Every structure is written in C-alpha cells, then in structure tokens.
Amino acid sequence: MINKIFGGSYQILRAMGVTLKYLFKKPVTNQFPDEPVLVYPRFRGRHVLKRHDNGLEKCIGCALCAAACPTQCIRVEAAENTEENRRSPGERYADVYEINMLRCIFCGYCAEACPTGAIVLEHDFALAEYDRWDAIYTQDRLLEPHEPKYIQIRDDEVFVPQESWRVTK
Ligand code: SF4
Numbered sequence: 001m002i003n004k005i006f007g008g009s010y011q012i013l014r015a016m017g018v019t020l021k022y023l024f025k026k027p028v029t030n031q032f033p034d035e036p037v038l039v040y041p042r043f044r045g046r047h048v049l050k051r052h053d054n055g056l057e058k059c060i061g062c063a064l065c066a067a068a069c070p071t072q073c074i075r076v077e078a079a080e081n082t083e084e085n086r087r088s089p090g091e092r093y094a095d096v097y098e099i100n101m102l103r104c105i106f107c108g109y110c111a112e113a114c115p116t117g118a119i120v121l122e123h124d125f126a127l128a129e130y131d132r133w134d135a136i137y138t139q140d141r142l143l144e145p146h147e148p149k150y151i152q153i154r155d156d157e158v159f160v161p162q163e164s165w166r167v168t169k
C-alpha cells in the first residue's frame, strides 16, 4: 500500500517536472498565416501548372495526367493552338484544366505521368474552402505563379539514409 502511494506520487511529480521544464521555454506555436511555415522540400501539396521561361504553358492537353489519376479528379479538354492564340509550344493546349481537390489523394501520379513536367505538386497546404465548389481548382488558379508568402522551404538535410534501410548509393 505504502509502495503504491509513493510510486504514484513519484509518477505525478515526474509528470509535473516535464510540464515545469517547458513552462519557461519559448512557445513553438506558429501564427499561421502571419508567420511563415517551414515545409520540407519533398512535401507534396497543392498542384501548380508550370510555364516555360517565355510564358507559354507547359501543358499540351494530352490528358495523360487524367488517365493516370486513381481518383479521376482531373478534367482536361484540349484545343488547337493557332497563330493568333498560342498558349503552348505544341499543337494543342489545355483549354480546360480542372482538379477536384476534394477527391485528390496527393499521390503524385499525375506529375509522374506528365510528359512535359507541366503539373507539379508544390508546397502549399492551405486548401480549406468555405464552399465545396471552390475546391474545384480551375486552370487560372492552377497556373503559375503561385508563391504564397506563408510557405518557407526548409533547407536542412531531410533525407538521411539509415544503415537499417540498406540504402546503397
Ligand atoms: S495527386 Fe493523385 S489523386 Fe491528386 S490529381 Fe494527381 S493523380 Fe489524381
């Protein structure tokens, strides 16, 4: 009985010690979105449709991303480029490009399947919407530039191979 009382008291004091240890430390709470959030470089977040350096869209409307998507959340409708309306370097461009973010599982298959590197999962994670229809990201929202101020990419080492993984270089 005495042992139980002393044992229990010791555990309570030990737990209180942990609390006291952190009582006077600087809080780690991040005041999002006023303060930037550190994101790992390999983090897969919101999609961005990339452009070439001359401003033309990389997307050629081939719809391979839509074919590869396991949740069928990408919709692509292609159209022909003309001299008056040239949107991409190839023959065709994506006239309609939409992603339903409510269905996306951020697997990255779309980026893997894309032959031109047009669709990339970048670092934005702020995807909450008040209206479910706003979760359908249209082409004008997806196209570059998209560089939210609240994202900061970490530059520390993020992949350290472990001996137990048997990773060979
Ligand atoms: S990340 Fe995966 S689920 Fe999301 S759009 Fe791309 S292929 Fe589809």
Ligand code: SF4
Residues within 6 Å of the ligand: 058, 059, 060, 061, 062, 063, 064, 065, 066, 076, 094, 113, 114, 115, 116, 117, 118, 119
């Ligand atoms: S994003 Fe890539 S795969 Fe998808 S339609 Fe455009 S070029 Fe094709």
